[in-house]
Amino acid sequence: MRIVLDAMGSDSCPDPEIQAAVEAARLFEGKILLVGPQEQLQASLQTFEIPSSAIRIFPAPDVITMEDKGLKLALKAKRRNAQNSMAVGIDLVKNGEADAFVTAGNTGGALASAYYRLGVIKGVERPGLTGLFPVKGGYCVVLDIGANPDCKPEHLVHFAIMGSVYAEIILGKNQPRIGLLSNAEEAGKGNQLVQDTFPLLETSGLNFIGNVEGKELFQGNADVVVTDGFTGNVLLKSTEAVAKLITDMLRQELMRSTRTKMGALFAKPAFESIKKLIDPAEVGAAPLLGINGLVFIGHGRSDERALLNAIRVTRQAVSAGLLDALKAAIEERISKLSTQVEK
Amino acid sequence: MRIVLDAMGSDSCPDPEIQAAVEAARLFEGKILLVGPQEQLQASLQTFEIPSSAIRIFPAPDVITMEDKGLKLALKAKRRNAQNSMAVGIDLVKNGEADAFVTAGNTGGALASAYYRLGVIKGVERPGLTGLFPVKGGYCVVLDIGANPDCKPEHLVHFAIMGSVYAEIILGKNQPRIGLLSNAEEAGKGNQLVQDTFPLLETSGLNFIGNVEGKELFQGNADVVVTDGFTGNVLLKSTEAVAKLITDMLRQELMRSTRTKMGALFAKPAFESIKKLIDPAEVGAAPLLGINGLVFIGHGRSDERALLNAIRVTRQAVSAGLLDALKAAIEERISKLSTQVEK
Numbered sequence: 001m002r003i004v005l006d007a008m009g010s011d012s013c014p015d016p017e018i019q020a021a022v023e024a025a026r027l028f029e030g031k032i033l034l035v036g037p038q039e040q041l042q043a044s045l046q047t048f049e050i051p052s053s054a055i056r057i058f059p060a061p062d063v064i065t066m067e068d069k070g071l072k073l074a075l076k077a078k079r080r081n082a083q084n085s086m087a088v089g090i091d092l093v094k095n096g097e098a099d100a101f102v103t104a105g106n107t108g109g110a111l112a113s114a115y116y117r118l119g120v121i122k123g124v125e126r127p128g129l130t131g132l133f134p135v136k137g138g139y140c141v142v143l144d145i146g147a148n149p150d151c152k153p154e155h156l157v158h159f160a161i162m163g164s165v166y167a168e169i170i171l172g173k174n175q176p177r178i179g180l181l182s183n184a185e186e187a188g189k190g191n192q193l194v195q196d197t198f199p200l201l202e203t204s205g206l207n208f209i210g211n212v213e214g215k216e217l218f219q220g221n222a223d224v225v226v227t228d229g230f231t232g233n234v235l236l237k238s239t240e241a242v243a244k245l246i247t248d249m250l251r252q253e254l255m256r257s258t259r260t261k262m263g264a265l266f267a268k269p270a271f272e273s274i275k276k277l278i279d280p281a282e283v284g285a286a287p288l289l290g291i292n293g294l295v296f297i298g299h300g301r302s303d304e305r306a307l308l309n310a311i312r313v314t315r316q317a318v319s320a321g322l323l324d325a326l327k328a329a330i331e332e333r334i335s336k337l338s339t340q341v342e343k
Numbered sequence: 344m345r346i347v348l349d350a351m352g353s354d355s356c357p358d359p360e361i362q363a364a365v366e367a368a369r370l371f372e373g374k375i376l377l378v379g380p381q382e383q384l385q386a387s388l389q390t391f392e393i394p395s396s397a398i399r400i401f402p403a404p405d406v407i408t409m410e411d412k413g414l415k416l417a418l419k420a421k422r423r424n425a426q427n428s429m430a431v432g433i434d435l436v437k438n439g440e441a442d443a444f445v446t447a448g449n450t451g452g453a454l455a456s457a458y459y460r461l462g463v464i465k466g467v468e469r470p471g472l473t474g475l476f477p478v479k480g481g482y483c484v485v486l487d488i489g490a491n492p493d494c495k496p497e498h499l500v501h502f503a504i505m506g507s508v509y510a511e512i513i514l515g516k517n518q519p520r521i522g523l524l525s526n527a528e529e530a531g532k533g534n535q536l537v538q539d540t541f542p543l544l545e546t547s548g549l550n551f552i553g554n555v556e557g558k559e560l561f562q563g564n565a566d567v568v569v570t571d572g573f574t575g576n577v578l579l580k581s582t583e584a585v586a587k588l589i590t591d592m593l594r595q596e597l598m599r600s601t602r603t604k605m606g607a608l609f610a611k612p613a614f615e616s617i618k619k620l621i622d623p624a625e626v627g628a629a630p631l632l633g634i635n636g637l638v639f640i641g642h643g644r645s646d647e648r649a650l651l652n653a654i655r656v657t658r659q660a661v662s663a664g665l666l667d668a669l670k671a672a673i674e675e676r677i678s679k680l681s682t683q684v685e686k
Contacts, residue, residue, distance in 0.1 A: 069529070136588060146526055149534035183489055183576035186412070191492035191573040214581030218588045230534040231574055233526035235581050238557030242582040245479060245561045246589055246617060253613035263610025270596035270603050274589060 001029065002098040003314055004089040007036030008063040009105035010302045017104075018044045020307030025054035027308075028315060033098050035060045035089040060088040064109035066300060077112035086113040093293045094118055099318045100294035102285055102310050104302035110295060111147055111288060118293035121327050123334040126151070127290030128159040129229065129297070130166065131236055132283045136220040141167045141176075143289060144229035145236045151228035153197040156180070157204055158330065162289040163224035164206055165329045169320040170313065171223060179212030179222035181231060187211065193228060201226075204333060214239075243278040284309025287317065294323055344372065345441040346657055347432040350379030351406040352448035353645045360447075361387045363650035368397035370651075371658060376441050378403045378432040403431040407452035409643060420455035429456040436636045437461055442661045443637035445628055445653050447645035453638060454490055454631060461636035464670055466677040469494070470633030471502040472572065472640070473509065474579055475626045479563040484510045484519075486632060487572035488579045494571035496540040499523070500547055501673065505632040506567035507549055508672045512663040513656065514566060522555030522565030524574060530554065536571060544569075547676060557582075586621040627652025630660065637666055 005021055007014040014036055021032045022045070031054060034041055038059035045055060062084040064076050076084055086105060090113050092098040103110050111129065120127055128143035143159045144151065160178045167176035180201060182190040187198055187210060194211065201208040212222050214235075227235070250271075254264035264271070276282060284306055285298035294317055298310040348364055350357040357379055364375045365388070374397060377384055381402035388398060405427040407419050419427055429448060433456050435441040446453050454472065463470055471486035486502045487494065503521045510519035523540060525533040530541055530553060537554065544551040555565050557578075570578070593614075597607035607614070619625060627649055628641035637660055641653040 136591075149526055149532075149537075181577060183492055183573050183580075189492075191571070194492075194573075214577065214579075214584035217581065218584035227577075228534070230526050230537075231577055234524060234557065234570075234574055235577060236557075237526075238560065238578050239581050239585040241557035241561035242585050243589060246586060246620070248479075249620060250613060250617055253616045254610055256613070260610050260613050263606045263608065263613065265606065267597055267603050267606025267610055270593055270599070270606065273596045274593055277589070277592060 001315060001318055002031045002033055003311055003318070004033040004035060004092050004098045004101045005307070005311065006085045006089050006101070006103035006105055007034045007041055008060070008085040009103040009298070010307065011066070011300050012303070014041060014044070016302060016304045016307055019304040020311060021055050022048045022050055023304065023308050024311045025050045028311070030315075031056060032311070033058055033089070033092060035085045035092070037061060058088055058092065060085040064106050064113070066106050068106060068109060073106070073109055074112055077109060078116040086110060087117065090114055090117045090293070090295065093295070100296065100314045102296045102298065102314050104285070104298035104300060104307060104310070107146065107297055110297050114288050114291045114293070114295040118291050118295070120290050121292050121330055123330045124158050124162075124290040126155045126158070127288045128162065130163065130286040130289050131232070132170075132286050133217065134277050134282070135218050138220060139171060139283070140217055140220065140222055141171070141224045142232060142235070143226060144232050146229045146233040147288070148229040150230065151193065153193065153200055156193070156197045156226045156228070157200045158290065159226040160201055160204065160206055160208070160224065161329050161333050162326050163226060165325045166287065166289060166322065167223040169322055169325065170316060173223045175207040176223035177209045177221070178206050179209050179216065179225045181217070181225050181227035181235070182211035182213065185211050185213060185216070205336065240278075247274065247278070281306035281309060284311070284313050287322070289326065294318060344658060344661055345374045345376055346654055346661070347376040347378060347435050347441045347444045348650070348654065349428045349432050349444070349446035349448055350377045350384055351403070351428040352446040352641070353650065354409070354643050355646070357384060357387070359645060359647045359650055362647040363654060364398050365391045365393055366647065366651050367654045368393045371654070373658075374399060375654070376401055376432070376435060378428045378435070380404060401431055401435065403428040407449050407456070409449050411449060411452060416449070416452055417455055420452060421459040429453060430460065433457055433460045433636070433638065436638070443639065443657045445639045445641065445657050447628070447641035447643055447650060447653070450489065450640055453640050457631050457634045457636070457638040461634050461638070463633050464635050464673055466673045467501050467505075467633040469498045469501070470631045471505065473506065473629040473632050474575070475513075475629050476560065476582075477620050477625070478561050481563055482514060482626070483560055483563065483565060484514070484567045485575060485578070486569060487575050489572045489576035490631070491572040493573070494536065496536065496543055499536070499540045499569045499571070500543045501633065502569040503544055503547065503549055503551070503567065504672050504676050505669050506569060508668045509630065509632060509665065510566040512665055512668065513659060516566045518550040519566035520552045520564070521549050522552050522559065522568045524560070524568050524570035524578070525554035525556065528554050528556060528559070548679065583621075590617065590621070624649035624652060627654070627656050630665070632669065637661060
């Protein structure tokens with residue numbers, strides 16, 4: 001198992017990446033391919049005691065930063081001989097020298113680099129950015145959370161097929177329950193996209209449970225929820241923001257008096273549980289489903305623990321043969337779908 | 344001041360409505376017009392000591408329930424001689440016998456009834472369902488939160504004009520900051536609707552601060568956030584669901600051991616603040632902006648306190664001349680906008 005880790009991804013890179021690579025080398029079998037500025041990485045790695053064969057450095061002098069956008073970003077992502085860490089790392093996957101690529105860097109950059117360099121799975125038009133949302137009793141796979149602000153019904157069906165495979169592999173769900181995010185539970189309700197997607201999902205052969213609202217999503221009633229990348233991104237960012245607002249306010253209120261401070265002290269285990277619930281580091285990273293290769297993207301604020309979890313979930317996907325499973329599922333269902341769309 | 348209260352709105356109606364009407368009669372000047380089953384309301388009211396002139400009952404033998412939908416709902420809302428409490432109550436506003444209508448009933452029913460019976464303000468195509476979201480340091484006016492799942496750019500501009508007036512009147516903001524909900528802050532980012540709406544808002548003469556994401560919304564960076572009714576509804580329901588998930592989990596975790604139970608006891612004032620933050624009863628009700636008449640809708644779970652707050656905010660809107668202010672703002676800006684759209 002050979003996992004590429006973008007050493008220049010996270011906001012505090014490359015230290016958390018180096019530490020995560022070292023920890024992964026200790027915990028897991030296989031190789032970590034660390035991509036970034038060779039000399040700096042080499043110097044840092046020498047301060048750790050690790051088997052020399054477990055981590056290999058691949059030089060990439062350039063970097064895609066969080067500030068890169070628009071045409072500049074597209075060029076960095078697309079250029080055949082690009083020397084940024086994402087391009088070099090993804091090319092390792094493309095050339096069969098590695099099994100998967102993990103980054104905590106610029107999401108748009110990872111998306112564009114993966115799309116241009118690896119292409120998409122045959123039959124898939126748009127890759128979906130996937131999120132694992134903490135819900136009551138576990139997690140829910142949500143896609144698209146930002147790759148495609150405007151989607152067609154077929155895209156949402158592809159997301160459902162791929163999300164179903166991912167939930168099976170990562171959440172261990174048998175026949176994952178697929179929900180369609182909407183503003184009302186009843187069939188026939190929703191915006192035009194939802195109304196057009198509903199009948200396609202109904203006859204897709206997937207375990208489609210119908211429209212779901214925020215309540216059902218966070219109560220854990222669905223294993224996979226599909227939506228367009230605009231709504232999914234608003235969902236992600238607004239629920240993160242509310243969780244932060246509540247926990248910030250709670251912290252502030254608890255520090256207000258001696259009495260509440262004492263309460264906070266005694267209640268600490270409870271607060272730790274909440275913190276864990278809403279901590280993206282627990283999940284580590286989520287894949288770009290539909291790309292012809294495994295690319296996992298973590299939060300920019302990822303620390304060592306988040307990156308280690310990112311490597312862990314990526315390894316799980318490689319072991320389970322996620323890419324082949326996605327290809328098989330798409331091929332199996334796509335002919336059925338295209339007949340439907342033509343009707 | 345004459346406020347119509349739908350006695351058959353809330354999930355536990357009519358008791359909370361009767362109690363809120365009695366309390367309002369004690370606290371406020373003017374009249375409460377209670378609409379519902381005459382005999383039942385009369386019998387209940389007689390158990391309270393109130394000045395006989397403060398509450399007047401208007402008989403409405405029929406009711407729009409939470410289960411009414413589709414064609415049945417449309418007919419109940421539209422029929423000229425409909426005898427349900429929403430129709431009778433809204434007709435009082437239409438005929439100039441009352442200044443505003445308040446209900447905690449079926450939102451779709453209130454929307455349809457208001458639309459068919461009162462029509463829209465000249466120049467407005469679609470009324471926007473408005474929400475007052477709790478954010479850091481106060482509230483944010485968000486619309487549309489569910490009336491129009493598919494919107495055109497002009498609709499969002501109308502929402503912005505009307506939301507600005509509402510924020511001025513209800514939040515006391517001078518030149519309210521208007522944000523456009525998007526999946527990225529940069530101008531030019533977003534789905535097609537956002538991209539088409541951005542330039543219209545930029546030249547609208549409103550205090551447009553650009554695209555906002557969930558983070559900015561909940562940090563209180565905007566006074567008004569506009570979006571289509573699909574995204575707005577997903578935003579509302581998902582953030583409510585996350586808040587509930589967190590507080591439910593916290594409650595459960597705090598009850599786990601003697602130690603955490605003690606913490607909960609000491610920290611009670613802090614939890615009360617959080618409860619207040621996410622309690623829709625604090626706001627009471629929010630208007631359907633764009634309807635040619637004042638119609639305020641509260642949560643179905645409204646209790647007496649929520650309904651009293653609903654009456655309070657409705658009175659505030661009447662006193663401040665919300666309807667005339669909306670008409671003036673639309674008229675002032677609409678000619679400008681239509682020139683732009685033609686370009």
